[in-house]
Amino acid sequence: MTKPLRLATQPIKITCQTCHSAKIRCEKTQDSASCDRCLRLDKECVFPPARRRVKHRIDPLQARLNQLASGGNISDAKITNQGYGATYKPDDNTMLLTQLAVSSDLINPLGHGWLDAKRAEDLFNVFRTQLAPRFPFVVVSETLDLDDMRRNRPCTHLVILAVACSEDFVLQRKLSRLFNQVVTARLAAGKFVSFDMLQALLLHLAWAHFSPRPRSYTQQLHLAISIVSDLRLYRPRTNDSWNLDKAGNEGQHVEWSHDELRALIGTYYLDSSTAIVLQKMRTMSATGFMAASYHMLEAQAEYPSDKYLRHIVHLQQILEEVDGINESHMQMNQTGAMIGAIRDKIDSFKLGLPFAISDCPVLQLQLNSLEVLISQKALPGFPGRVQQRLYDSPQLVIDAISECISATKSVADSFLVLPLGYEHRLSNIEWIVLSWSISFSARLHVMAGHPATLRLQRRLDFRHTLRQVTLRLQSLASPLEDSTGDRDVFYHFLRRGRIIESWYLRQTDLDSLSTPYNSIGISPDQINIDANNTAELNQTRALNVSSGLDPGFGLNPGFENVSFADFFAEEMRDPAFAMFLGDSL
Numbered sequence: 328m329t330k331p332l333r334l335a336t337q338p339i340k341i342t343c344q345t346c347h348s349a350k351i352r353c354e355k356t357q358d359s360a361s362c363d364r365c366l367r368l369d370k371e372c373v374f375p376p377a378r379r380r381v382k383h384r385i386d387p388l389q390a391r392l393n394q395l396a397s398g399g400n401i402s403d404a405k406i407t408n409q410g411y412g413a414t415y416k417p418d419d420n421t422m423l424l425t426q427l428a429v430s431s432d433l434i435n436p437l438g439h440g441w442l443d444a445k446r447a448e449d450l451f452n453v454f455r456t457q458l459a460p461r462f463p464f465v466v467v468s469e470t471l472d473l474d475d476m477r478r479n480r481p482c483t484h485l486v487i488l489a490v491a492c493s494e495d496f497v498l499q500r501k502l503s504r505l506f507n508q509v510v511t512a513r514l515a516a517g518k519f520v521s522f523d524m525l526q527a528l529l530l531h532l533a534w535a536h537f538s539p540r541p542r543s544y545t546q547q548l549h550l551a552i553s554i555v556s557d558l559r560l561y562r563p564r565t566n567d568s569w570n571l572d573k574a575g576n577e578g579q580h581v582e583w584s585h586d587e588l589r590a591l592i593g594t595y596y597l598d599s600s601t602a603i604v605l606q607k608m609r610t611m612s613a614t615g616f617m618a619a620s621y622h623m624l625e626a627q628a629e630y631p632s633d634k635y636l637r638h639i640v641h642l643q644q645i646l647e648e649v650d651g652i653n654e655s656h657m658q659m660n661q662t663g664a665m666i667g668a669i670r671d672k673i674d675s676f677k678l679g680l681p682f683a684i685s686d687c688p689v690l691q692l693q694l695n696s697l698e699v700l701i702s703q704k705a706l707p708g709f710p711g712r713v714q715q716r717l718y719d720s721p722q723l724v725i726d727a728i729s730e731c732i733s734a735t736k737s738v739a740d741s742f743l744v745l746p747l748g749y750e751h752r753l754s755n756i757e758w759i760v761l762s763w764s765i766s767f768s769a770r771l772h773v774m775a776g777h778p779a780t781l782r783l784q785r786r787l788d789f790r791h792t793l794r795q796v797t798l799r800l801q802s803l804a805s806p807l808e809d810s811t812g813d814r815d816v817f818y819h820f821l822r823r824g825r826i827i828e829s830w831y832l833r834q835t836d837l838d839s840l841s842t843p844y845n846s847i848g849i850s851p852d853q854i855n856i857d858a859n860n861t862a863e864l865n866q867t868r869a870l871n872v873s874s875g876l877d878p879g880f881g882l883n884p885g886f887e888n889v890s891f892a893d894f895f896a897e898e899m900r901d902p903a904f905a906m907f908l909g910d911s912l
Contacts, residue, residue: 338377345370434481436502450491457752461688462533463632464593465526482527490534493751496815503538525554529593535755536816551594552610560591562616585629588620592636599643600756603650613640635687642693645672652704666705695738696760702734728771735768739792750803769827773834797824
């Protein structure tokens with residue numbers, strides 16, 4: 328193997344090119360110049376040179392931010408940097424951002440003439456009846472006065488209108504951009520930390536796929552977590568013994584409101600789900616105070632959805648337990664024992680529910696995610712040692728593949744049985760789980776060419792399922808464009824879905840059934856599948872022959888240059904298969 332290429336004369340990046348292309352963390356825990364992943368996959372480990380930062384651009388930007396933070400009028404500032412050769416001249420957007428930080432009137436979409444009071448009331452009813460059940464952490468009372476909410480919680484008011492008007496995506500993009508401008512302005516002015524902003528961020532994140540591109544999901548999630556930390560929502564609301572200003576208020580103990588406790592649980596849910604599904608760092612954990620909070624909410628039952636919170640947190644903890652299984656460092660019997668114990672927990676959880684699972688869409692989503700994640704963890708050696716496990720226990724691998732295919736197919740089926748138009752209600756996490764399932768299932772079906780799995784493949788008919796998903800997305804895509812010339816989110820879903828469909832049909836030798844590209848502006852040349860591991864393919868074939876398997880196991884016609892390992896990405900966000908993840912998550 329070639330040694331990593333490093334340039335000693337200039338700084339280098341901390342992530343090698345292989346890990347950067349796969350969008351995963353680059354780690355070095357062994358005494359080698361190569362990273363762990365390149366060593367394991369026997370790949371060339373190249374650390375490219377780091378880009379040099381242009382320092383002379385920092386001073387003008389810092390001066391602008393200082394002007395905003397001091398409360399001054401940035402329109403009076405002229406910032407010139409002789410080295411950069413540029414003079415700052417304020418534009419309308421800059422002046423608007425300055426005013427957004429201090430004025431709630433500009434946050435009111437009714438004041439912009441984008442919609443009237445009747446339309447706003449209708450959108451709030453849409454949120455209460457159709458969207459809130461899918462995210463029970465921000466609840467709007469039916470008796471709430473909308474004018475009062477607009478004055479006291481303008482950010483939440485704005486985002487509710489934005490997520491509820493998704494069927495009018497041009498208006499929705501205007502409202503979402505306005506909210507992003509508010510976030511930017513308040514961060515710059517130091518007026519960001521508020522409960523109103525926390526609720527708005529949670530709702531914006533829950534339906535983040537509707538946001539204008541490029542998106543900043545991870546950044547806004549951590550902003551929400553920072554508000555929880557700054558407000559200290561994660562612990563009982565008690566007086567600080569070190570704060571002298573509160574020395575005379577010992578008898579005035581005030582607990583957190585129900586809305587604040589729901590927001591705490593919602594922030595944990597989004598953080599944990601994002602860490603599991605998108606393989607990101609988890610920041611929050613379920614604490615004893617959180618348990619006391621959802622028990623109290625369930626007991627007082629202010630809203631019917633409060634009874635679901637305890638079970639959502641419980642199931643999320645089981646998801647975290649499954650995600651923590653590191654099967655690469657375990658024997659097959661150890662992994663099987665852990666998964667068996669977790670399945671027993673899930674069965675006990677279902678039996679102990681005092682209501683039907685279908686009553687809570689969040690629980691349905693969590694259970695679907697659990698089935699896919701457990702089946703993935705149960706696949707022996709996934710993702711790096713499948714070939715060796717195939718040689719050691721071929722029937723075990725075949726059974727695990729069959730279980731994975733069934734689990735992923737059930738997620739796609741649950742999407743297809745939804746009533747038409749219901750797609751606008753689905754949350755961002757629901758779309759990501761659907762993407763995960765379809766991508767994973769496509770890989771598994773291409774791989775599972777053994778006679779033992781062919782009957783299952785014919786019965787499940789994934790090709791038909793994939794076609795139905797694509798047609799469903801095609802019926803949702805709008806021909807309209809927003810003010811930037813961008814199409815709606817379902818157009819981008821459709822575009823990526825057809826890329827997956829085309830790849831799947833080509834790999835299963837079904838080119839004649841490929842989907843036309845003209846209607847969505849994709850040429851076959853744009854679909855590039857990395858399949859250059861011929862040596863690893865030959866090793867796979869040798870293992871199949873030596874173990875008594877059909878030499879064509881998992882290798883349909885046309886697979887001469889595709890390796891077994893190519894069907895298993897290091898994580899779900901493989902660019903060729905990430906159907907609904909969007910940009911800059």
